[in-house]
Amino acid sequence: MNSPVHNTFDVVGQPTPKKDGIPKACGQAEYADDLSMPGMLHGKLLRCPHAHARIVRIDTTRAKALPGVRAVITGADFPGVRYGNLPQTRDYLPLALDVVRYIGEEVAAVAAVDEDTAEEALDLIDVE
Amino acid sequence: MPITLRVNGEIHELLVPPWRTLLEVLREMIGLTGAKRSCQEGQCGACSVLVDGKSVNSCLYLAVEAQDKDIRTVEGLMQEGVLDQIQKSFVQKGAIQCGFCTPGFVVATTSLLNENPEPSEDEIRHAMVGHLCRCTGYVQIVEAIQDAAGQLKQQRGG
Numbered sequence: 082m083n084s085p086v087h088n089t090f091d092v093v094g095q096p097t098p099k100k101d102g103i104p105k106a107c108g109q110a111e112y113a114d115d116l117s118m119p120g121m122l123h124g125k126l127l128r129c130p131h132a133h134a135r136i137v138r139i140d141t142t143r144a145k146a147l148p149g150v151r152a153v154i155t156g157a158d159f160p161g162v163r164y165g166n167l168p169q170t171r172d173y174l175p176l177a178l179d180v181v182r183y184i185g186e187e188v189a190a191v192a193a194v195d196e197d198t199a200e201e202a203l204d205l206i207d208v209e
Numbered sequence: 210m211p212i213t214l215r216v217n218g219e220i221h222e223l224l225v226p227p228w229r230t231l232l233e234v235l236r237e238m239i240g241l242t243g244a245k246r247s248c249q250e251g252q253c254g255a256c257s258v259l260v261d262g263k264s265v266n267s268c269l270y271l272a273v274e275a276q277d278k279d280i281r282t283v284e285g286l287m288q289e290g291v292l293d294q295i296q297k298s299f300v301q302k303g304a305i306q307c308g309f310c311t312p313g314f315v316v317a318t319t320s321l322l323n324e325n326p327e328p329s330e331d332e333i334r335h336a337m338v339g340h341l342c343r344c345t346g347y348v349q350i351v352e353a354i355q356d357a358a359g360q361l362k363q364q365r366g367g
């Protein structure tokens with residue numbers, strides 16, 4: 082120890098190994114993206130490319146018709162549902178309804194059998 | 210495309226679309242999720258694996274390119290269930306917080322110390338430029354790498 086005061090404590094000032102350090106160092110720790118289950122679906126979000134815009138119309142028929150797509154949802158599926166649980170997020174909607182207010186705001190969501198299909202379905206959603 | 214991959218010493222015969230990356234094949238077909246999928250554009254280093262002893266971003270490396278090469282992932286660095294020195298140093302020096310970047314750093318350190326067993330702090334920092342850690346602030350990571358280099362030198366009897 083370089084410390085000028087000799088440390089005689091067992092705990093204070095001593096390094097404590099991280100409880101989950103070993104699995105993390107070995108790549109064995111499981112993160113959400115590492116999970117894989119039989120029958121698992123993959124979700125993708127369609128995000129708004131504009132800073133502020135009105136949504137006139139969303140057509141999901143072509144996306145829903147793509148083989149492997151299990152569900153396509155938009156703001157219309159949650160009419161008036163607000164989910165924010167903090168004072169400043171009380172009026173948040175799960176998906177944008179009529180207006181998008183920032184680049185990246187979620188407009189529609191797709192669930193499909195694999196990621197490539199979900200990605201392809203996003204391209205088939207028609208937003209005006 | 211049928212390919213043969215040697216991963217952590219095991220041979221895998223696989224049928225892979227030619228556009229699949231090594232990362233996708235390791236994670237989804239072989240089930241080795243130690244290499245992490247993060248930026249998928251070679252920025253963050255979380256997907257690093259060793260190909261013939263050198264660290265590469267497996268998200269930018271096509272699986273078909275990896276044929277006949279020796280691939281090692283973070284899972285393959287342990288020997289008979291015991292952490293290797295680099296992994297031990299990362300645990301002991303507090304270089305791990307959320308742990309998502311750790312496999313990439315451990316793999317990159319292995320590659321660095323293979324080429325340069327006694328790197329200076331500058332050389333360590335230079336070797337780790339392709340790796341992002343949003344928790345630790347890098348200080349403990351550099352200390353862990355210095356510790357690993359020192360311990361390995363002692364083990365070699367230097």
